[in-house]
Amino acid sequence: MKKRYASTWESLKEHQVPQWYEDGKFGIFIHWGLYSVPAFAPQTWELGEVPPDETWFSNNPYAEWYYNSIHVGYGPSYDYHVKKYGKDFKYEQFADMWKAEKWNPAEWARLFKKAGAEYVVLTTKHHDGFCLFPSKYTDYNASKRGPQRDIVGDLTDAVRGENLRMGLYYSGIVDWTFADDPILNNDDLFHTASPTFAYADYAYNQSMELIDRYAPSVFWNDIGWPRQGEHNLPYLLSHYYNTVEDGVVNDRFNDLYYDFTTKEYQSGSANRREKWEMCRGMGLSFGYNAMESDDKIISIEDAISLLVSTVANNGNLLLNIGPRADGTIPEEQEKRLLAIGEWLGVNGEAIYGSRCSSRESIKYTDQIQVHFTERDGALYVLIDAKGKSQVSVTVPGLSGNAVPLDPKVEADTAKIDGGLRFTVKNFGDSQNVAVFRLNRIM
Numbered sequence: 069m070k071k072r073y074a075s076t077w078e079s080l081k082e083h084q085v086p087q088w089y090e091d092g093k094f095g096i097f098i099h100w101g102l103y104s105v106p107a108f109a110p111q112t113w114e115l116g117e118v119p120p121d122e123t124w125f126s127n128n129p130y131a132e133w134y135y136n137s138i139h140v141g142y143g144p145s146y147d148y149h150v151k152k153y154g155k156d157f158k159y160e161q162f163a164d165m166w167k168a169e170k171w172n173p174a175e176w177a178r179l180f181k182k183a184g185a186e187y188v189v190l191t192t193k194h195h196d197g198f199c200l201f202p203s204k205y206t207d208y209n210a211s212k213r214g215p216q217r218d219i220v221g222d223l224t225d226a227v228r229g230e231n232l233r234m235g236l237y238y239s240g241i242v243d244w245t246f247a248d249d250p251i252l253n254n255d256d257l258f259h260t261a262s263p264t265f266a267y268a269d270y271a272y273n274q275s276m277e278l279i280d281r282y283a284p285s286v287f288w289n290d291i292g293w294p295r296q297g298e299h300n301l302p303y304l305l306s307h308y309y310n311t312v313e314d315g316v317v318n319d320r321f322n323d324l325y326y327d328f329t330t331k332e333y334q335s336g337s338a339n340r341r342e343k344w345e346m347c348r349g350m351g352l353s354f355g356y357n358a359m360e361s362d363d364k365i366i367s368i369e370d371a372i373s374l375l376v377s378t379v380a381n382n383g384n385l386l387l388n389i390g391p392r393a394d395g396t397i398p399e400e401q402e403k404r405l406l407a408i409g410e411w412l413g414v415n416g417e418a419i420y421g422s423r424c425s426s427r428e429s430i431k432y433t434d435q436i437q438v439h440f441t442e443r444d445g446a447l448y449v450l451i452d453a454k455g456k457s458q459v460s461v462t463v464p465g466l467s468g469n470a471v472p473l474d475p476k477v478e479a480d481t482a483k484i485d486g487g488l489r490f491t492v493k494n495f496g497d498s499q500n501v502a503v504f505r506l507n508r509i510m
């Protein structure tokens with residue numbers, strides 16, 4: 069019998085994180101839109117590395133923030149815009165330059181499947197207010213302008229065609245078509261942005277549109293929800309759960325409610341007792357930044373380390389790609405996705421469907437860490453030895469025989485000092501993380 073939710077916080081709090089989200093572990097975030105046309109941002113810091121103040125907002129590495137960056141009126145993006153497009157060039161003119169002429173959603177979905185992703189989250193409306201779906205509440209959308217198609221619908225169909233789950237990102241509290249005072253600090257971001265009841269209704273109506281048109285498995289709201297519309301949330305979220313039985317939402321609704329908490333680069337909090345999700349771009353930006361090259365984006369080893377450490381601590385990794393305006397995915401991004409898919413193809417047994425072990429991760433050195441997951445009564449030992457070709461570590465309190473999941477991993481294990489000593493001589497096809505299954509949990 070399908071559970072029905074009432075539009076009350078009490079009823080919503082009965083919602084459990086669905087099994088598919090606990091099991092899925094790895095998703096692909098996609099930031100695609102008008103900002104993909106200029107595709108420019110300075111390469112400065114990771115979010116959280118410096119305080120979110122004027123220095124951050126006037127040197128914003130997020131290419132999807134191009135509109136705000138040029139409206140700040142000074143800084144690298146402003147200078148770039150004036151030089152490349154001219155002072156009088158309006159951001160909205162990108163709406164007729166974005167053609168997505170080489171876009172093949174089925175190709176994207178095949179790549180995400182090969183990457184070993186279980187879900188996808190696409191921007192439907194980012195802070196610039198441009199909608200990638202045929203909203204009836206604005207003509208500033210991709211079916212009327214630019215690509216002249218329902219980007220959200222076409223990708224949703226392709227992703228579901230590969231049996232992956234489709235999630236939708238919505239910029240709830242910030243929409244620069246309603247309020248575009250330059251954002252120069254967090255107070256602007258959380259308090260000044262879009263202050264009207266009219267906007268709160270608009271955000272509510274568009275969210276209902278997205279739920280009713282696409283029934284997304286994830287409703288990924290960003291930054292916050294309009295304060296003037298907080299009383300709408302119980303209805304919106306109960307409608308969401310009543311429409312999408314195994315739907316899931318994040319924690320960016322003004323700390324009023326969540327299924328999972330979120331981290332973003334170095335920002336945000338996570339504790340292993342609750343379900344959480346780590347999101348980041350391949351480089352310093354979510355939107356495509358044409359300035360970013362292979363050496364400036366996360367290495368394959370670091371991406372695999374991030375996936376393993378996130379999953380071992382009860383999180384999911386939502387790794388972002390920033391496609392080009394023409395619909396192609398930069399090769400350096402595709403290469404990372406395929407490498408993660410290969411690693412998961414060999415070691416996925418320790419990841420998909422696993423649960424956080426009571427054993428905490430052990431950090432031997434900055435390069436050498438051991439993580440644990442559990443699944444179906446087996447304990448998995450994931451030895452991450454970044455940059456090393458061989459490694460020897462003793463894991464205390466373990467016993468039993470450890471079998472490498474990758475047949476090409478060459479390793480010995482020995483009982484020593486009340487623990488199990490692992491000596492890995494060859495990491496085979498497993499990049500920097502060798503995974504062992506221990507058939508008895510001690």
Ligand SMILES: C[C@@H]1N[C@H](CNC(=O)[C@H](c2ccccc2)C2CCCC2)[C@@H](O)[C@H](O)[C@@H]1O
Binds near residue numbers: 120130257354
């Ligand atoms: C996925 C990314 N989300 C960004 C919004 N980030 C957040 O709301 C950031 C955040 C980070 C972690 C947890 C909750 C919220 C806050 C903004 C400054 C301090 C922390 C967007 O600004 C960005 O363009 C991209 O869409």
